[in-house]
Amino acid sequence: MTLPIPRSPQSSEIQHVLARIKDRILPQSIVSIDIGIRNLAWVELSKDGEILRWAVEDLLVPSPSSTPSDAPQTPFQAEEEKERTESVGPSSLKKSRGRVGAGSNTKQQRVKKSKVSTPSYDPQAVALRVDKVMRTIMQGSPSVQGIILERQRFRSGGMHTMLDSTFKCGVVEGMIHTWFAFWQHEQQQLQQREWMVGAMVDEEKGKRKESVFIESVPPKAVAVRWGIGASGAKAAASSRKKKQALLLYATATDIKENDTTSEAIEGESIFNDSISPARSPKSLTYRHKKVQSKAIVDSWIYPNSSRDGQVDIVAASVAPELSPTSSLPSNFRVRCSPEMREWYSQEQKRDDLSDCLLQAVAWFEWKGRAVQEAVERSMPRLGSVGGNEEAALQPILRKRRSSRKPPSPLAE
Template sequence: MSSKLLASLKLAQLKHAAFLTGLPSAGTKADIIAVLESNIPTRTPIATGSRIVSVDMGIRNLAYCVLDVPKAPLPHANPPKPSPLKVLEWKRIDLLHPSAIESQKPPTSSDTQVKPSTKKPAPISPSAFTPSHLSHTALSLSRTLLSHSPTTILIERQRFRSGGGPAIQEWTVRVNMLEAMLWACLATLRETSSLERKGAGARAGPGQGEFPAVFEVLPARVAGFWVGEPGVSLRLTAETFISGRVEPAASASAPSGRKRVQKKDKVAVVRSWLDENKGKGKGNGNGNGNGNGNGNSHPDISLAFSGEAAKVAKAFAAPNGRSSSSRGTIEEGSVEEESEERMGKRDDLADCLLQGVAWTRWEENRDLLAQLLRS
């Protein structure tokens, strides 16, 4: 990578590049150059046929999706028509009562309204949150994620505090403990699988036994990427660096005025993708999505849902049964929900999908940036 070329760019251009590649965009010019130099050259480009498992952490409300990354469009295509990201799985599970959510079926099209669930969950023993029990939960979760044969696993990075408050909530401690155990389980399974392959003399190729790469993802960075300033393109282009032009507010990693991204904003992003599909008259769960809930349009984002994921997508896009709800708070996160639908909490499902799609875009932008800096 050309350090001279990076040094020739303006601070706003460097911030723009860091923002579009999912890297920290705060700091001085030297700070951002160091971040780009340490991440872009050493990264492994996203491979054709790769599979991503994106996890939104939780205990009672853990959500994950499985995405198959399509083949990159041909460079001579004018304009290039991207293939859709294939969403193979999109679900939310209760790790303490896995069957309670996994057995739920999304509402059918015959339902005119989505009624809130009044059934109380079964009581949970306090011992379920002890290290001895959570360790088994983490191991089971690890095996579930690996059963999808991913090449990449994305794990939402948990915070210790919410809203800048001084107190650390009990649920936060529990989820953080599970997050740490999940990482430990995956690291152990990676090591043991490597030893087994080495002992057997096996030489696995891509997607044929190699352990997936595991990355942590900051939720604030994902939210700032999708719910940002109107008119900001989320695809890196060579013209930005050649002409010295920086798109309006592209250097920001969060909406203007330091507005806090709310759950409903992220749900609106996913809903806009699904609504775009509905607007094109496709009722089979396959289609394109654009928009980011703030008036931005991203017509090159394309999603194709299959199987149960298509049913979840249809239920996700269905209108709420009521406009608002304040029937108490959810234990995990202690945040009042906009509504409680039969299909469950939409924000968890939205978070894991936004995280997975953002990662694919960051990887594409990193590939292009690396090519530009090497040329």
């Protein structure tokens, strides 16, 4: 039995000061975006762990302000339509119909079906859709103080060529950064006018507001944090948490013992691969990573608890090394409304929804750790002034304000 380490009154006081500083430094809520063309998932998460909004957007669905379906095609759309008809010519379709047993399994028929059912990628239409999605995000909640994006890669698995989907997702990331820069500039001009008018009427209304920040987060860092994929396989292999990993999968998917179904066998092999030191971490595929991330979030959304869905994030994670540390605020609890839980259970793209939520929780933990390290460096000054939090808070606030000044997108 391990006894708790006694803390001095000064240490306890510093912990209280640290909690108050985190409450002032961390944003009220952030929006985490998992970039995709057909499935752009985003979540608004408060600093105490409440899921305020959660959605999946399709950037190829035309927005009301985009070109109507009966309008003439743009040159880009006309060129894609020409390439589509050339790839599936009349002669090839005629041959496929004449073959016995061809049906819908022929290559030409599969190409035709996929081309017809999938909307064409038009940069103008996608830009209009991005504008609508971002306005929905920024205007839907006044407490949003930050946007976290999934940083897109330029290559996939060390390939010399760039995949089409990778290129398009990178374009969308650039669109969001460009949209945000111009939106930030408009907000600064609007706030400047409001400040000038408000300062003449009421000093409280004339106070300047904190600007909203945006940053891209490497997906590999998020995967390492939660032990997902190749990095997670190395971490789990070193900790030998086979039983806990299998329990995590069983809890998330309701797999019972001695279940011989294909789903249970496949799930067990996935987690065996992720924790076995004999298997190469590269054997984990993209689908396996999605299963892992969805299993972690499912254990948060569907806890074995009757506290109206409010679950302690530390208790929900089966493996202790995959649980957030004290860098998170003490009142941080992942929770959502019953309506949102019901919507999540019926959503098909739960893997993308899980990715954006894991990214948001990891970001809050990283920022909490950064604040904690800054306070620890300021402990001598903090102790000399008798626990005054302003002494440690001022240098952190100055650094925060200087890093949040976005460059103006327009030349003044």
